[in-house]
Amino acid sequence: MALRGEWSAFRHLVFLLRRIRVRPIHLIVPLGLSMGAAFFEGAGMGLLIPLLNGFLSKDFSFLKDIPVLGTALTRLPPLLVGSDRALFATLLGLFVVVILLKNVLRYLTSIAVSYFSVRFLFHLRRQMFARYLSFGRLFFDRTSAGHHANVLYESSFLGIQPLMEMDRYMNALFSLVSYLAIMAAISWKLTLFALPIFALLYFSVRKLVDKLGKLSQDLAAKRGELNQKIMEIFSTIPLVRAFAAEDLEKKRFALIGEEKARIDMSMSVVQNAVGPFQEMITLFAALLLFSTMLYLLVRGGAGTPPAFIVYFYMVINVSNRFGTLSSIRTSLANASGPLDSVIAVFEDGDKHVIPSGDKECTGLHEAIRFRDLRFSYTGDRDVLRGLDLTIERGKMTAIVGPTGAGKSTIIHLLMRFYDCPPGTLFLDGTDIRAFRTDSLLRHLALVSQETYLFHDTLRNNIAYAMDDVSEERLREAVRQARLEDVVSRLPKGLETLVGDRGMKLSGGERQRVSIARALLKGADILILDEATSSLDSRTEKLIQEAIDDVIRDKTAIVIAHRLSTIRHADKIAVIEDGRCTEEGALADLLAKDGTFRMLWEEQKFT
Numbered sequence: 001m002a003l004r005g006e007w008s009a010f011r012h013l014v015f016l017l018r019r020i021r022v023r024p025i026h027l028i029v030p031l032g033l034s035m036g037a038a039f040f041e042g043a044g045m046g047l048l049i050p051l052l053n054g055f056l057s058k059d060f061s062f063l064k065d066i067p068v069l070g071t072a073l074t075r076l077p078p079l080l081v082g083s084d085r086a087l088f089a090t091l092l093g094l095f096v097v098v099i100l101l102k103n104v105l106r107y108l109t110s111i112a113v114s115y116f117s118v119r120f121l122f123h124l125r126r127q128m129f130a131r132y133l134s135f136g137r138l139f140f141d142r143t144s145a146g147h148h149a150n151v152l153y154e155s156s157f158l159g160i161q162p163l164m165e166m167d168r169y170m171n172a173l174f175s176l177v178s179y180l181a182i183m184a185a186i187s188w189k190l191t192l193f194a195l196p197i198f199a200l201l202y203f204s205v206r207k208l209v210d211k212l213g214k215l216s217q218d219l220a221a222k223r224g225e226l227n228q229k230i231m232e233i234f235s236t237i238p239l240v241r242a243f244a245a246e247d248l249e250k251k252r253f254a255l256i257g258e259e260k261a262r263i264d265m266s267m268s269v270v271q272n273a274v275g276p277f278q279e280m281i282t283l284f285a286a287l288l289l290f291s292t293m294l295y296l297l298v299r300g301g302a303g304t305p306p307a308f309i310v311y312f313y314m315v316i317n318v319s320n321r322f323g324t325l326s327s328i329r330t331s332l333a334n335a336s337g338p339l340d341s342v343i344a345v346f347e348d349g350d351k352h353v354i355p356s357g358d359k360e361c362t363g364l365h366e367a368i369r370f371r372d373l374r375f376s377y378t379g380d381r382d383v384l385r386g387l388d389l390t391i392e393r394g395k396m397t398a399i400v401g402p403t404g405a406g407k408s409t410i411i412h413l414l415m416r417f418y419d420c421p422p423g424t425l426f427l428d429g430t431d432i433r434a435f436r437t438d439s440l441l442r443h444l445a446l447v448s449q450e451t452y453l454f455h456d457t458l459r460n461n462i463a464y465a466m467d468d469v470s471e472e473r474l475r476e477a478v479r480q481a482r483l484e485d486v487v488s489r490l491p492k493g494l495e496t497l498v499g500d501r502g503m504k505l506s507g508g509e510r511q512r513v514s515i516a517r518a519l520l521k522g523a524d525i526l527i528l529d530e531a532t533s534s535l536d537s538r539t540e541k542l543i544q545e546a547i548d549d550v551i552r553d554k555t556a557i558v559i560a561h562r563l564s565t566i567r568h569a570d571k572i573a574v575i576e577d578g579r580c581t582e583e584g585a586l587a588d589l590l591a592k593d594g595t596f597r598m599l600w601e602e603q604k605f606t
Helices: 003-020 024-057 062-067 069-074 083-135 139-142 145-159 166-186 188-204 208-236 237-242 246-300 305-346 406-412 437-441 460-463 471-480 484-489 508-521 535-554 586-591 595-604
Strands: 367-375 384-392 394-401 425-428 444-447 527-528 554-558 571-575 579-584
Touching: 003 083, 003 305, 024 083, 024 166, 024 305, 083 145, 083 166, 083 305, 083 508, 145 208, 145 305, 166 188, 166 305, 188 305, 188 394, 208 246, 367 406, 384 406, 384 554, 384 571, 384 579, 394 406, 406 527, 406 554, 425 471, 444 508, 460 471, 460 508, 471 484, 527 535, 571 586, 579 586, 579 595, 586 595
Parallel strands: 394 554, 394 571, 444 527, 527 554
Antiparallel strands: 367 384, 367 425, 571 579
């Protein structure tokens, strides 16, 4: 089962590499550097044998008879090879240079892999973020923002750990090949005897790695739960304080944190057991090989003591390299859980992506029409049940009705937050689904009952996503939204930071910022969804005057709870139970004994 998890993690990494468009050529530099380091490492081990032989025998004349090395030495100046001391110094210098080159190349390999990993992580997160932005609002309605933040940052980092450690595995693999070649040259019989022991070392950690794979899955789930809980608590601090629920939330946090700590401890126990277990296996293997070497040296007369000393040293190094290679499985097992979460972002199921058409929207010329529109958020209950409604260009259409009747849903479908059924919503006779979403939204400006502000300056919040906004236009929007007094009171005016979600501003001030933003956009269709719901009577009057001025030449759609704000509407549509049950001018609706008159009487307007 764990093996399937590791294979799945490997396939996920390959998928992500292709997704980010990483080509094999991008790996040529670190591969080449790693192979060069392994070559010089093997060359250093090869030089160590004649160096020890000459040092113990105090005679280096045999060096000139060694293939390749002897040929190279004969081409050097006599000063460097004319005596035993000169040969010793030359050989020692060559050994130092080779080891130095090995370390330089290994360092450069690490730098190349680090650069590759950092750039890959950056592009991965960028694509994940772009994917999140493409998902429909229904996806976010049904999932946790805390979970997505955890996946975007922590899971993406943990998931590509095997790539970040790639230099270790490359160096281990190429060094292993280099060592085995030299070991075979020293004693191929002994090397054949050693290979099964190395294989035993590799497979000995399988059970531990299998355990790590299962723990990784559990840890990823608990980590997501914990981050989700943190985000929920921080975003609902007023609610927690209002109900004095600090102790309750502490207990909930502690329960999840305790479970995560238990899994963390289990992973630590298993991970820390891998090294000592491998070391014990290596020690056992080394004793067997040492006994065999003594037999070959004393009884068999094969090889020399320096050669077997180097051989024994390489056995220890080969064991370490096998351990490093076997840790690939550990790394993949640890990454399997986070990678599952990352891959889920790139899967298309249940993302509720709003399809964008290919037709350019040039604005509204005649009317917006809803025809027998049915819509459900959950699939089991329709919010809109055959809605028929026409919103004419250049006029103010007010939408009223009881709470839960479907008023805001109409706006959400028009704004393409959710996808409507084909053939139910039209702009000038064209299905809204046929328009490119970005071109459609250029002609729509929304002031919602929920104000969305960033922890940024007041200026940037008003001019959000708008380029080349002149100071004159910005100041005019501020004036129309009746924000001038607010700006004058702020310590840095428009450059004042408004705080997280605009918490340095009052509810009415935040609403006016939202109105200024919509006015600055200059769209020809202005949508006001309970736009004055957070304002006091005096401010509401000021804003209403500004709105009346602004919508004079625009198509306005107003969802209103306070019916006094829609006295001058060209048409009022009453929505009940997902249908338009009444529509007409104010006087016409008051003349009827219907729902609107009942709502009007309830608010006791005169």
